[in-house]
Amino acid sequence: xxxxxxxxxxxxxxxxxxxxxxxxxxxxxxxxxxxxxxxxxxxxxxxxxxxxxxxxxxxxxxxxxxxxxxxxxxxxxxxxxxxxxxxxxxxxxxxxxxxxxxxxxxxxxxxxxxxxxxxxxxxxxxxxxxxxxxxxxxxxxxxxxxxxxxxxxxxxxxxxxxxxxxxxxxxxxxxxxxxxxxxxxxxxxxxxxxxxxxxxxxxxxxxxxxxxxxxxxxxxxxxxxxxxxxxxxxxxxxxxxxxxxxxxxxxxxxxxxxxxxxxxxxxxxxxxxxxxxxxxxxxxxxxxxxxxxxxxxxxxxxxxxxxxxxxxxxxxxxxxxxxxxxxxxxxxxxxxxxxxxxxxxxxxxxxxxxxxxxxxxxxxxxxxxxxxxxxxxxxxxxxxxxxxxxxxxxxxxxxxxxxxxxxxxxx
Amino acid sequence: xxxxxxxxxxxxxxxxxxxxxxxxxxxxxxxxxxxxxxxxxxxxxxxxxxxxxxxxxxxxxxxxxxxxxxxxxxxxxxxxxxxxxxxxxxxxxxxxxxxxxxxxxxxxxxxxxxxxxxxxxxxxxxxxxxxxxxxxxxxxxxxxxxxxxxxxxxxxxxxxxxxxxxxxxxxxxxxxxxxxxxxxxxxxxxxxxxxxxxxxxxxxxxxxxxxxxxxxxxxxxxxxxxxxxxxxxxxxxxxxxxxxxxxxxxxxxxxxxxxxxxxxxxxxxxxxxxxxxxxxxxxxxxxxxxxxxxxxxxxxxxxxxxxxxxxxxxxxxxxxxxxxxxxxxxxxxxxxxxxxxxxxxxxxxxxxxxxxxxxxxxxxxxxxxxxxxxxxxxxxxxxxxxxxxxxxxxxxxxxxxxxxxxxxxxx
Numbered sequence: 001x002x003x004x005x006x007x008x009x010x011x012x013x014x015x016x017x018x019x020x021x022x023x024x025x026x027x028x029x030x031x032x033x034x035x036x037x038x039x040x041x042x043x044x045x046x047x048x049x050x051x052x053x054x055x056x057x058x059x060x061x062x063x064x065x066x067x068x069x070x071x072x073x074x075x076x077x078x079x080x081x082x083x084x085x086x087x088x089x090x091x092x093x094x095x096x097x098x099x100x101x102x103x104x105x106x107x108x109x110x111x112x113x114x115x116x117x118x119x120x121x122x123x124x125x126x127x128x129x130x131x132x133x134x135x136x137x138x139x140x141x142x143x144x145x146x147x148x149x150x151x152x153x154x155x156x157x158x159x160x161x162x163x164x165x166x167x168x169x170x171x172x173x174x175x176x177x178x179x180x181x182x183x184x185x186x187x188x189x190x191x192x193x194x195x196x197x198x199x200x201x202x203x204x205x206x207x208x209x210x211x212x213x214x215x216x217x218x219x220x221x222x223x224x225x226x227x228x229x230x231x232x233x234x235x236x237x238x239x240x241x242x243x244x245x246x247x248x249x250x251x252x253x254x255x256x257x258x259x260x261x262x263x264x265x266x267x268x269x270x271x272x273x274x275x276x277x278x279x280x281x282x283x284x285x286x287x288x289x290x291x292x293x294x295x296x297x298x299x300x301x302x303x304x305x306x307x308x309x310x311x312x313x314x315x316x317x318x319x320x321x322x323x324x325x326x327x328x329x330x331x332x333x334x335x336x337x338x339x340x341x342x343x344x345x346x347x348x349x350x351x352x353x354x355x356x357x358x359x360x361x362x363x364x365x366x367x368x369x370x371x372x373x374x375x376x377x378x379x380x381x382x383x384x385x386x387x388x389x390x391x392x393x394x395x396x397x398x399x400x401x402x403x404x405x406x407x408x409x410x411x
Numbered sequence: 412x413x414x415x416x417x418x419x420x421x422x423x424x425x426x427x428x429x430x431x432x433x434x435x436x437x438x439x440x441x442x443x444x445x446x447x448x449x450x451x452x453x454x455x456x457x458x459x460x461x462x463x464x465x466x467x468x469x470x471x472x473x474x475x476x477x478x479x480x481x482x483x484x485x486x487x488x489x490x491x492x493x494x495x496x497x498x499x500x501x502x503x504x505x506x507x508x509x510x511x512x513x514x515x516x517x518x519x520x521x522x523x524x525x526x527x528x529x530x531x532x533x534x535x536x537x538x539x540x541x542x543x544x545x546x547x548x549x550x551x552x553x554x555x556x557x558x559x560x561x562x563x564x565x566x567x568x569x570x571x572x573x574x575x576x577x578x579x580x581x582x583x584x585x586x587x588x589x590x591x592x593x594x595x596x597x598x599x600x601x602x603x604x605x606x607x608x609x610x611x612x613x614x615x616x617x618x619x620x621x622x623x624x625x626x627x628x629x630x631x632x633x634x635x636x637x638x639x640x641x642x643x644x645x646x647x648x649x650x651x652x653x654x655x656x657x658x659x660x661x662x663x664x665x666x667x668x669x670x671x672x673x674x675x676x677x678x679x680x681x682x683x684x685x686x687x688x689x690x691x692x693x694x695x696x697x698x699x700x701x702x703x704x705x706x707x708x709x710x711x712x713x714x715x716x717x718x719x720x721x722x723x724x725x726x727x728x729x730x731x732x733x734x735x736x737x738x739x740x741x742x743x744x745x746x747x748x749x750x751x752x753x754x755x756x757x758x759x760x761x762x763x764x765x766x767x768x769x770x771x772x773x774x775x776x777x778x779x780x781x782x783x784x785x786x787x788x789x790x791x792x793x794x795x796x797x798x799x800x801x802x803x804x805x806x807x808x809x810x811x812x813x814x815x816x817x818x819x820x821x822x
Contacts, residue, residue: 007504014507016519016688021697023498035503036496044497058495061699066493079486082477084469084675085447086455086783087434092446093418096425108427113524113677114698124558124566133568145697146557147535148571152695155535157544159573160559233699259699264495266524266677266700277427284563286432286556287525288472288644288670289677372497 003047007035021145022059022377029375031364039066042384044372052372053393055322057380063237063260063315064305065384071263074301078294089293095300099271102303104242105251106271110280112290115233115258116144118268119194121285122254123148125272126192126227129279134182136193136226138169140201143194143231165190169199170207172216179224188224192254193217195228197235197244198341203356203376205349206341214250227253227276233268237261238315238344238380241306243271260380265298311383312344318385319343325394333401334410347378351411358408365403369396414458418446432556433470433788440786442775450477453795455783463783464804466733468791474648474671474726475716476795482674485712489705500704506711510682513714515653516662517682521691523701526644526669527555529679530605532696533665534559536683537603537638540690545593547604547637549580551612554605554642576601580610581618583627590635599635603665604628606639608646608655609752614767614787616760617752625661638664638687644679648672649726649755649791652717654682671791676709722794723755729796730754736805744812745821758789762822769819776814780807 001009011034012018018034019025025034035047042065044054057063064071078091096109112118123135143149147156148164165182167175175193182189195217199207221228230252235244237260245252253276258268266289272280305311320343330337335358336351350358356375363375371393373379412420422445423429429445430436436445446458453476455465468474475482489502507520523529534546554560558567559575576593578586586604593600606628610618632639641663646655648671656663664687669679677700683691716722731754741748746769747762761769767786774786782804784790 007501010504010508014504014511014519015521016683016691019499020521020692021695021701023697023702025498034498035501036498037492037500039493039496044493046498047501054497056497058497059699061495066496067491072490075490076487079483080478081448082450082455084472085450085477086465086467086469087436087445087447087457088430089448090418090446090458093421093425097421100425108425110426110431114528114700116698117525120557126566127568128566133570145695146531147559150695152693155537155539155690155694155696157538157574159544159570162570163568264700264703266703266706272427279566280427281431282563283566284432284556284561285566286434287527288470289525289675290432291434292675292677295677 004033004035007047029360029364031367041065042382042389052367052370053389053396055371055373055379055381055393057382058264060234060259060380061264063311063382064263064302065382068263068305070305071298071301074297075265075294078297083294084289084292088291091293091296091300092291095296098300098303099269102241103255103271104246105255105273107274108272108277108280110270111296112268112285113266113287114144115256115268116146116149117287118233118256118258118270119143119149119231120146122229122256122270123192123194124283124285125254125270125276125280126229128282129227129276130191130225132189132191133163134165134189134191135163136165136167136175136178136190138195138199139166141169141196142201170210170213172213175217175220179220188226190224190226192227192229193221194231196231197239200234200341200345200378205338206347206378208342209248211248214245214248218250229254229256231256233258235345237306238312239342241303241312261302262295262298263302265295267295267299306383309383314383315344315381318390319346319381321387321390322346322381322393325390326397329394329398329401333405335401335404336411341378344381345378346381358404361407362400362404365400366396369399371396415444415446418458440771440775442778452476453793453800463778463781464800464807466782466784466790466792466804468793469675471645471670471791472675474722474793475674475713476793479674479716481716482709482712485708486676486705489708494705495700495703499702502704502707502711503702506707509711509714510680513652514666514682515657516666516684518685519683519688519691521681522707523679523696524677524698525555526667526679527557527560528698529644529667529669529681530554530560530642531557533640533667533681534603534605535694535696536665536681536687536691537640539693540638540687541602541636543600543602544574545576545600545602546574547576547578547586547589547601549606549610550577552580552607553612581621581624583624586628586631590631599637601635601637603638603640604632605642607642608650611645611752611756611789616749617758617789619753620659622659625656625659629661640665640667642667644669646756648717649723650753652714652723672713673706673709674713676706678706678710717794720794725794726755726792729801730757730792732798732801733757733792733804736801737808740805740809740812744816746812746815747822752789755792756789757792769815772818773811773815776811777807780810782807
């Protein structure tokens with residue numbers, strides 16, 4: 001029995017189903033290992049010692065590569081002094097200052113722990129500012145796993161979702177119609193419009209935000225007096241260090257960040273504009289570990305390193321090399337594929353593969369060939385992916401395409 | 412200008428109000444430092460180098476003393492291999508097994524990050540199990556800072572709290588009346604009763620749970636088919652390693668843990684009974700850092716160390732020594748005080764001090780004398796508090812009583 005299978009058997013006794021959430025290998029596809037023991041740069045090692053070129057980056061958090069020395073030494077130094085104390089350390093101020101410098105939209109920052117904490121806190125601030133209740137969100141967008149936003153209704157109540165009104169991503173008219181549904185005799189009841197910087201819903205080709213859609217949401221929010229919230233938890237720190245919609249020159253009132261902010265260490269943040277500083281002070285939002293200093297030290301080192309090495313450009317280069325390589329391979333093997341999303345947060349689907357039969361087979365074949373990517377969730381590139389690493393990944397994907405052709409034939 | 416004042420000025424520019432949440436020194440009382448730089452055993456050092464005997468333990472998380480070597484070496488070893496990977500490490504299984512062994516109620520565990528994650532997840536599981544919506548909770552109880560439970564209504568909507576029905580702690584008849592209010596034509600709509608193991612509301616004397624109240628809630632939950640949830644986030648790992656209501660021989664269907672579970676490292680957990688294993692598998696609850704291995708290594712080392720050193724007994728001894736010492740000092744100085752709650756999670760109030768005038772003055776005087784405790788929130792003892800440390804704290808509290816008498820006169 002493999003070590004992974006043995007650990008799964010043990011886990012099944014002491015955790016419901018053995019595993020849960022987005023890292024549950026049972027959801028990923030045949031052959032996916034559940035347990036991992038080591039990360040090193042852009043490589044990960046599973047519990048049975050198999051090594052992968054890691055194109056998932058732990059579902060986003062790893063942006064500089066695993067165990068980046070600048071980040072880990074900052075963490076070690078902070079842990080050696082103190083981490084969870086009766087108040088924050090000076091690092092709290094230093095990190096907040098660095099974020100306000102780095103993010104043009106940001107006049108201030110509030111820290112938390114989960115991406116869900118940040119999206120939830122952003123909505124609280126918007127509601128405190130407006131005295132309104134409703135939130136417009138795109139149908140199918142993932143904004144976290146609290147009862148108000150978790151994709152599964154199990155365990156949630158109708159009341160917990162009663163303040164949401166859905167629109168369609170990249171369809172401005174649908175957002176305006178959603179806003180109209182929250183129009184009452186006292187005016188709009190929309191506190192916030194929350195949107196991801198691009199459409200990155202699972203099981204679907206990704207969509208970049210159309211500039212008119214982004215500008216239109218900004219104008220709509222201004223017109224009805226609602227806060228525009230960008231949920232940059234997944235996109236943040238890969239497209240633009242100033243926030244993902246800097247690429248579109250559209251600035252939200254509130255940004256929610258987490259995942260890649262501290263290269264895997266647990267932290268999240270909301271940044272906001274001056275007008276929301278007062279309302280932000282009226283909410284009560286906190287957690288036992290929100291002011292821990294070590295993850296803040298990790299975040300500061302991560303952001304500084306991303307600046308210093310030109311992290312976004314490195315990820316663009318690596319992502320472009322991967323995209324071009326995959327396109328050439330698919331063409332050579334005779335497959336019609338769609339590659340969508342920013343190259344730093346890519347995804348590949350096979351044309352006409354609604355059942356994911358090809359996608360699942362190909363992803364599992366990539367695993368066998370030492371490349372860890374995903375059949376139905378977007379992938380993530382890090383600044384640690386060199387040309388040689390991408391070329392190593394492309395060796396594996398090429399072999400997987402060959403196996404796919406042997407199994408299904410070319411398109 | 413002190414370093415603390417300088418940091419506060421800088422923070423005020425980049426964080427709304429400079430600080431927020433339970434560690435906001437502006438809420439604590441005159442003279443409370445905001446910034447801390449070092450912890451060592453049961454001592455903390457603020458940004459100006461002042462040293463305190465720490466009777467707050469970072470509001471609970473520090474249960475073995477700051478920077479406990481067994482915990483920190485486990486963290487360092489895990490960080491050196493990998494922390495945030497594409498799946499959990501073997502430590503996930505080892506920690507779950509240890510918790511199931513340690514907690515008689517626990518047939519299984521699910522991990523998360525914040526105490527609020529654990530209480531929220533517990534309610535989701537209860538709702539998934541019952542198909543019901545309502546939750547009974549004690550008026551004034553703190554169960555976290557999500558919109559459904561945060562003590563401030565600012566930024567929350569009526570819908571987000573519409574599924575809660577309140578009762579009075581230690582008043583079983585009020586809980587039965589609350590359950591009756593959720594009685595409909597199809598039977599009870601109560602999914603869960605959530606309760607803290609003792610009443611530890613801010614600004615109030617604490618109350619231990621009366622055994623008949625605890626047993627009565629268990630019977631009520633059984634009668635109406637609801638889950639009994641103990642929110643042991645604050646109490647857990649100090650009263651009984653098997654869960655705080657083991658002291659009363661009452662077992663809930665779900666326990667929520669966090670704070671002291673990993674001696675300051677960020678992790679939370681729900682433990683549950685077999686009957687809820689299936690429903691727990693139906694909810695979708697996850698977070699980017701929930702499966703990080705380093706905090707799990709910290710939790711395993713913390714729980715093992717608490718077992719090995721007899722941590723609960725050490726805290727009882729230290730807490731008893733503190734309580735007896737404070738009682739003698741108050742009597743000697745002529746003050747009538749109330750010392751409430753378990754000795755490991757103590758609080759002191761002055762009789763007739765509804766405005767906290769005496770409590771605030773005395774706590775600030777304790778600070779000056781090198782003792783960090785709190786005027787309106789319960790304190791926390793750790794296993795690192797030796798007799799000598801308690802005696803050092805009592806030197807400070809004695810001087811503070813003398814200053815209180817000089818200011819206000821004896822009662």
